[in-house]
Amino acid sequence: MITEELIDRMADKCILNDDDFDAAVLDLRPKRIQTVNLHHLALASRSEDFAKTIEKADYITADGWPIVSLMRSRGIDPARVTGSEFIERMLAGRRFHGKKAAILGADRHVGYDFRGQLHDSGLHVVFREHGNRGDWKPKPLAKKLQKYGVDLLIVAVTPPFGDMIGEEVRRAGFTGVVINVGGAVNMATGNATMAPGWVRATKIEWFYRLAQEPRRLFRRYFVECLPVFLRVVLPSYLHRNRH
Known part of the structure; x- marks a missing residue:
């Protein structure tokens, strides 16, 4: 948990x-x-x-x-x-x-x-x-x-x-x-x-990797990771910006 x-x-x-x-x-x-x-x-x-x-x-x-x-x-x-x-x-x-x-x-x-x-x-x-x-x-x-x-x-x-x-x-x-x-x-x-340096610098490495291995990573990113991002990371980010 x-x-x-x-x-x-x-x-x-x-x-x-x-x-x-x-x-x-x-x-x-x-x-x-x-x-x-x-x-x-x-x-x-x-x-x-x-x-x-x-x-x-x-x-x-x-x-x-x-x-x-x-x-x-x-x-x-x-x-x-x-x-x-x-x-x-x-x-x-x-x-x-x-x-x-x-x-x-x-x-x-x-x-x-x-x-x-x-x-x-x-x-x-x-x-x-x-x-x-x-x-x-x-x-x-x-x-x-x-x-x-x-x-x-x-x-x-x-x-x-x-x-x-x-x-x-x-x-x-x-x-x-x-x-x-x-x-x-x-x-x-x-x-x-490995993603090129410019990809890492622009914070879209996840998209680059998804394009490389869509069948393996689609579930990980959108079924497993997205709910955790919305439930845990995003509220902390919004709270920090408000304060």
Whole structure:
């Protein structure tokens, strides 16, 4: 359920910009960072367990202008901070040089390509788990991550399962950084299309993605997300503008 308490907790944990995101990852103390968009709220509206997963994250980011607007209604002014752009920065620079990473999720061939890209940026992939996610067990995964000395676990699984397994692995004893990036790894490897910069800047990325995958996304946007936008985001936006 989406409650006022949940939104307040999100605001308390919201990362304000890309630099803060990178700093939180490089800090390497145990934590989980979850990007949150309107689809996450739609899922949370139907699942109390998933709402609790969002609440348990150490940090969240406002991935999309509806979440940015919702956070502004709570008195903070975050930039739009996305997992896909974090992956882009990771691959483009050397800030994570020497760190040990693990990939959980994505198809095997995608994980292989992504491992090569990370290696070029100086980040060593020491563990990968693809396969059938129904076979993943949090405790064995956490033990393997600890055994290989993983600093950063990149969870490349769409919500709600990706965020929930990331939280379970952390609770099972993994002491690195967990970051849930959903489909960002597919975008980074060219297995999914990222919207051009001008599309993102004009806040119509959702329309671009709908045009790319209308059959898959029509229900998500108009049946699942639109009611949450009208019930949760729009009233906060209108109330903020009136005051």
